[in-house]
Amino acid sequence: MNKNLALLLPSLLLAACGGGGGGDSPQMPPTQTLATLAVSMTDAPACGFDAVNVTVSKVRVNQSSSANENDSGWTDITLSPARKINLLNLTNGVLEALGTTSLAAGTYNQVRLVLDANTGNSMANSVVPTGGSETSLDTPSAVQSGIKMNANFTATAGQRYDLVLDFDACKSIVTKGNGKYALKPVVKVVPTALNGINGVLEAAALGDGVTVSAQQAGQVVAATVPSSNGEFALTRLPVGNYDVVVTSNTHAAYVVGGVPVTSTTAMVPISTTAAPLKLLALSNMGSISGTATLTPASATESALLSAKQAITGGPTVTLRYTNADLASGAYSIGKLPLAAAQYSAYSATLPLVFAPAASTPGTAKYLVDASATGYATKSTPSVDLSLANATGVNFTLVP
Known part of the structure; x- marks a missing residue:
């Protein structure tokens, strides 16, 4: 979810995506003691939806893992205006840049993602069920105080640190009866480098509800859906061994056991354009x-x-x-x-x-x-x- 939110992003990407905002912390240290923080967001695929939209208004970081939203020490990236993002556009390693800010050098242990709340007939946060229409997504109180994530990263004076927030849309959407939906946010801070596992599915397997996931001990670590040309990438995986699982709506599951991710900067292929993964075993x-x-x-x-x-x-x-x-x-x-x-x-x-x-x-x-x-x-x-x-x-x- 594989589907499944740091990466060294070029400045051009940040400018193209409209990243912006500044730190709100008072009494910022002298420039020579500052680091630069850049934040982006990515996603694992969602189950049964054509769109999952969230409206991001702010990203906050704090050195204290226990700081509440009213404590001191927060540095903010404020998106003005707040940005409505379809999470389903952010698979296969695609990022949405949320902005940059200066912050004091040091180790940071908490990140909060603040969403706009739905008010009145607002569709700030919404879902589009497959084949259905846009429906409001109820959000918890965390949209005001921020979705809290544990983090442990060190910002060094004079250097830039890129932070990626991985929003798992599939695990984050729950039904609540009567055709209504609620957000149960599942978001994590993922490794910095664009490493992981990639491959290519043959064209005949596309358009069949295919999902590809990387798992450890039966737990989904990352998931994605193939692109229109069959390529898929399970990115930003911590070093370790992974089982890759390919599911579709009409075929048996295909499982590749023990794929070794040994580098924080390299991709491990399990299939290629010349040797694509073929789904041949049909199944009821x-x-x-x-x-x-x-x-x-x-x-x-x-x-x-x-x-x-x-x-x-x-x-x-x-x-x-x-x-x-x-x-x-x-x-x-x-x-x-x-x-x-x-x-x-x-x-x-x-x-x-x-x-x-x-x-x-x-x-x-x-x-x-x-x-x-x-x-x-x-x-x-x-x-x-x-x-x-x-x-x-x-x-x-x-x-």
């Missing part, structure tokens, strides 16, 4: 639905449901995930392939060779996790879709 699809309720209930938090399989001799991966409805707890995970996943261990020799893989709980069977911040995760050992869609798969989460 099933769905899992039920409720995931929180006890005690929360006005802002909902459960995240993840459908997983453990590939024999390979990794455990998430094939689909969704948020439960904020009001009722209802959820539905659709487009789950009934055919066996196609698996290949990573190799630098391309093209990769895929083969059907045995998995636990088994072909057409899924492990489902339900998780929410502040609540203990619960799991089902096996949901069988081989005969029919599964309904009534219910969870009650407690702290």
